[in-house]
Amino acid sequence: MFGVFLPAISLYWHRIIDEQEADVYKTGALFALRLRVRSARLVACMARWLRPPPNGIIIYIATMAVASAIFLWKKYR
Numbered sequence: 345m346f347g348v349f350l351p352a353i354s355l356y357w358h359r360i361i362d363e364q365e366a367d368v369y370k371t372g373a374l375f376a377l378r379l380r381v382r383s384a385r386l387v388a389c390m391a392r393w394l395r396p397p398p399n400g401i402i403i404y405i406a407t408m409a410v411a412s413a414i415f416l417w418k419k420y421r
Contacts, residue, residue, distance in 0.1 A: 368418040376411035 361369075380403070391397040
């Protein structure tokens with residue numbers, strides 16, 4: 345179900361947005377990816393030394409929070 349509907353919605357959304365909104369979306373995704381890549385070593389060390397290892401859901405939520413915050417800040421300021 346997700347494999348059919350989400351790509352269709354995504355393609356439709358990318359066709360109707362303007363270039364400013366696309367830039368805002370890409371900037372938010374870029375900052376979130378930078379956060380995830382730069383924190384990868386820290387997460388790997390924590391997984392090695394801590395018991396229990398870090399929760400992947402918390403890392404995902406932090407990445408999406410950064411992407412959403414940058415998106416909303418750039419779009420509505």
